[in-house]
Amino acid sequence: MKLRCFTALTVLVLAILLPPLGALICAVIITIQLALMALRPLLACQAAHSASGARAPAGHWFSVHVATHAEPPGLVIATLRALLAQDWPPEGFEIIVMDNNTADPALWKPVERFCMAHPDRIRFLHRMQVSGAKAGALNIALDHVDPRTTHVVTVDADYVVARDFLRRAAAALHRTGADYVQFPQSYSGATIAAPGVDAELEEYFRTNAAKADDAEAVLLTGTLCVISRAALAAAGGWSGATTTEDAELGVRLCNGGFSGRFINQVVGKGLLPLSLHDLERQRYRWCSGNAQTLIRHARLIFTGAGSLTLARRLVILSQLTAWFNLALAPFTLLCMWLLTGRGHTFAATLAGFAILLSLCDIVLRVLTRGWRDGLPARIVLHALACRTALAPQSAKATVDALIGSRLTFIVTDKTGDKLRASRDLHHCQLVLFVAATLLLAVSAPASPVILAALAALMLPWPAALLTGRSLRAYRESVMPAMRETPA
Template structure:
């Protein structure tokens, strides 16, 4: 029966996933009519399942069981998808149905396949990887369906609403508006950049606010003394901290406790490179009229990127979060505070104990504590400030390392709070808020998982080149297809959603996707270190590099270059077996991840060769000098070797599993009529066939190589991968039968 359910998922998931990308007219309302549409489309897909399974020759009882299971699995999600179009609901429900069916199918087979203790353990570990990848895919798919399928946004603050709030603010008396204290932390920043930020902040169109500049442990007086002098002339509070602990959060805590005006009700944080719009406070402060709001976050935006291809693609890779992820999280009151262009209620900050100094992503950690304490957060759509992106690729890697390490710190320290459970006085997080933060943290492990699967594929290429084909006979279809599934999923996010939500061209959207791929190794490193290291070096993201050569770009990204070279070698080795189906398949699976790793030195070189205005060129020079030591230090090689060791150990376990006494997986095809009604004339033989062909292991073969003349073809049906990506159509591959 599990095989029939799996086929039902294979029928519905790909088609429903394609439908969600077709243009649609959103009604702007979610009510009885929208619910009826979801019911009718679900029924239509259930009818499709019935028709296909009937045509394939399955028994009526199996067909009806599969249809009922599909209907129930779809109905379970009705309360959670009330805002979505019918197509988004069916795409989500069908993909989850396929994944659950597959996981049950392959786990049941693994436990009953007779592999022995070690083989079963290896099979279950592979099932665990499948589960993790499926959860990551579900998190991505939810955002995709939310972005493409939402008919109404209940908590969203669109741009026109922000403009309306600004008009209402101007109609109020100055004394009725809350006093705002804006904090600008800086560390080793060029003084002209900091002064430019402060000058623009003093021109904000709001009657009651102050600006506080906090220099955090800058050792060179030539950097902070000009800022101090400018602040003294322009009535801006300034304080230089020397030997002060806690990095950025420590500086913010000092300003909160020692420098803030007693009348302040709201605190804002603005990075020292931002050019803030004059209407920022007018547009956002009125939202605090709702006493439940603890913080508000506007998008982080950037400047001077339009004419530089590298910066343009980097810009769109950043825009994904604020254009897709943050609005989706906001609907569940799960938005995060992003560290700049945000406002916090002073009472709320005091209630949760201020900024925690143990976490290097103190902003996201603070927002989680605020939500857990019962406050709400709001994301607003309007972009009201623009900063400077990392101008060297090495600075980008440093930033991604810090974001990932901090995210894992938050996950580790607050894991219990994010597990499903009832609200309590100490944890008022709703189920949706817990999912938003838990899935957001777990998504960092997608790069580590991709790295492990990449090493599996490299081992398979070696095995294939040496004359074997056991990897593809013994590993599951999901494991072999995991890398392209994750790649296609990422490509969907980069291309479909970026083009729709940000207006990126096809070329820039694909370039943004490879920006993500090029930092996969440093993210994988941080995701492992974050689990075990309580503290990490605070890798700041300076705003300023110097021109480098190709050799320097290769050295600065030596680990990615090495893995890309191994990937190229794997492609060549795979193509030496062009006469088999396994060779071209494996070569194709290696292409995109290999290009993603090769993109690291390419983007490093592109960033340094980019033609920038004089101001940004000067910042880039100091950015390279200051950031490269932090990026190149660490355990990238150790992490790579560890991932390779895990992959090779699993590979050896699978390839050395006993080839006798194994139980074949259930066939996904209906049994012939004579086998469904056996007679005593031809009873089934209990004696295994002495055929020397490799027996199936705990996992389904992804590719069945053509048997040699000495082999007797035997039935080895293949299961299908789960729908981690809504665009991947699982297939069923079988060898010829006698």
């Protein structure tokens, strides 16, 4: 890890001192960006893959796993109440709550008491010193499943599922014949209080997951997924090797020859991150974890060394790179070249073009989705602002993963108690805005490409202000109900 960081830093310094080397790096980045941008329309043009076909009717016995860590007790209990109210036969499923590394008894004891009131329906496990974050917790839950279990279901601690969730899951498994199915993530009250943020998050499912469904190679997204117990065991269970244990397991399942389908039905709703700061942390984990997964399984994806077909490799690549942003290196190089009087070089123009290409990718993805689904212009604008505001964190996450920085699993705060006024200042985006403004004033670049690139670097700050305002409205709309939730 240290060697990769040192090597990357050395190459960056040399690229600053030697513009031809910097130009080569920018050219490589531009090539990768164009290839990833071309991947989506390429997949869209492919004919839909024929499904493997429904299997003979079979009994499904579900083990529902709810992994928790320092969650608000009322939130977890609301999740458990919804699971208890399923219209699936009570003798046909169990619920396992696996609380890991929560030191404060005030957070896990109320959940334990609730579970003890339903001893025949819920099993509560509390463990300390669990390694592997959520993956470690889910593996412990796997060790405690009922022998009758045919499928494992994961539900996040803040998700309230529909009463017919398990019935729909069984129907989807029977209809598709899949080894695992993934339902979309959705958020309570988001379409009213923060529709742009909701639309930005939904874009992944409406594009990447939907197209991966054709190849039966949908990657898991952590909650509302239903996995064959046999397939999960054959793949080796969950792994904490990356911070997106769900996507990483999905790659192994696909390579093992198992089929995964995306079921575009809203069967449960959770909570949006309560501030832009929390949304950035979530996006950082998703982007960096998927980059880790891509590196970990690069041989399978890029060389075909495993059993993956070309179609599956392409849709897996599309899903793992959904939030990639490669603009950090060109930004650094452009800043240094402008400050050292090299802003007139071809290398600086290439760096500016790479930055603009990154923005074009964001705009094209959001506008294409908005046009295809007929979203109102206001919602598309807010979704575009959200994706733009998150771009700096995506860029940092991509680089951190590629150079081997140590990454840790970050649990999204769902209480609102940790919020501080400083979280609404959007420091990273403000730094970009100030830096671009100063570079415009000090270096006065003549190249229209560089001028446009510096203007693009100013956009994340106003986008962050708009997105932060939406999330404050969302927070104000959901917090009263959360405080009233009985523990």
